[in-house]
Amino acid sequence: MSVAGSLSTGTPRSRDRVHGARRLTVVLALLLIVVSVVSLSSGATGTAIWPALKALATGQDLSALDRIVLVDIRLPRLIMGLAVGASLAVSGALMQGLFRNPLADPGIVGVSAGAGLGAILAIVLGGLLPLALRDLFGSYLISLAAFFGGWISTILLYKVATHGGRTSVATMLLAGIALAALVGALSGVLVYMADDTQLRDLTFWGLGSLAGATWTKVAAAGPIILVALLLAPALARGLNGLALGEATAMHLGISVQRTKRAAILIVAAATGAAVAVSGGIGFVGIVVPHLLRLATGPDHRTLLPNAALLGATLLIAADMISRSIVAPAELPIGIVTAVLGAPVFLAILLKRRNTLGL
């Protein structure tokens, strides 16, 4: 098995796979650059990036509209798309590795549910906050609430699942399902209390969008996601070991407990921040790692960076579709990722239903 290969010197087959995965990394990086440039130069206003770059290079001033569209709308949106796409895909890969379950994604440990509850609370009850507080947070109240909701639910789950210094992944999985049910019920109560306009906000929030991208949001969520993404590759060896079972991993000299704790914290931070700025964007976290595992195998050393690249590319591409298909209006991006992602996911399931043991 190639996971074992990646831990020792490796069979020819696993070396081929590692080689193939590295080549894929280069291809994905180039693809990401191309998609980013296309994304920056396309949109409803039709402002292209080349005239803008030329204007900058020749010292000419950009028109006010072009400057706002490029600098204040498309650039923060691109960066947020990069960060959120990478964060969702890497979180999915980490969760699937941690739970040794191909169906895991941040939704399953209740991070997304907790973040969603935070957002719903802010939408429905935000009006009850003292005006001074509301002014302080302004339009970022929903994002902040989502972030803290994700964090608090993760910490709760971690405490429930940790007993005598050991974290039981199975307990966490079950507690996550219970928490998601509880959060679902509380959300239901709030949805019932919500008025017509708040309900529409809830619906749109649940579908996800990068339309609210601003430099403030990039500055708030970007560093958290960046740190989480930079730390993730350090867990690759531990997760590869875990794939062989906890006992084997421990015999290989892997600190199982530390790997689990770090993976959970990274997922909570990355998913919390991503959900906070973009709402609910489905299927990236679950589909991207699967595609990559099918293409180049389950070695986390290449899976994690490739997931970051492919997740970012797919989300930016989906965002381009969401804002061009009905321009000058735009579709919530969650609709696009689900429409693209669900058939791919079904195809994977059909192709692999025998090997998945389902």
Place this chain on the structure above:
Amino acid sequence: MRRFILSASLSAVLAAPALATDAQDRVVTIGGDITEIVYALGQQDRLVARDTTSNFPADVLDLPDIGYARALSPEGVLSIRPDLIIASDNSGPPETIEVLQEAGVTFVPVPEIYTPEGIAQKIAIVGDALGQGEAAQALADKVTAQLQAAMKPVDEHSPGVLFIISAAGGRITAGGAGSSADAIIAMAGGRNVMTSIQGYKQVSDEAVAAANPDVILMMDRVGDHGLTDDALFAMPAIASTNAAKTRSVVRMDGMLMLGFGPRVADAVTSLGAALHE
């Protein structure tokens, strides 16, 4: 009076080219009621885009649609290159509104208040934004006068009305106190039977049966996905009510009934006639 209004709006129309040099020729409206006011002021030639809820008069459908009022895309709106956006005050998201304001677009929020004064105020704000203060005053006076004439008093003999915004899956979502439906029912001389809830909420079958409405009021959806009368009156919640016994259901165009624009008097007149026939 009518001659005065006519001359006032005529002079406003004639004055428009002079005002148009104020670089506010590219107007976007967000909210069907606001769009209707722009048409009523004869300023529709300045409109370059509209939102999804702006569907009257039919001409407006030729303009590009910038999407749903609470989920606007900043670049989508800017691509229209508007000078002036007149928007219902719950347009959003706030980030989009911020970017638009930074982009140097004049953004005029219009509050939604479901009273005769609220409608007059709405017309005045739209008129001021378009530099059509006098014409707007005349329009507001006209609408207010028509509305006062159309409104009927409410007392204990008024018919009890249940407004159903949705009966999807056999579950009734009704218009409660403070909703736009509540306001139009009262203006038309009806008694809203669902004032125990606030806004639009799902209500239990028992609550509907206990409220015992005399008339069911619904929106007349285009390409009617709505219920047939038979299906409506067969619903357990409704079967026992007076409305089912007399088979009383009123269906009206949603934008006309709940828009609270310049056509509000028409809505009140036809609803009042339907309720008191």
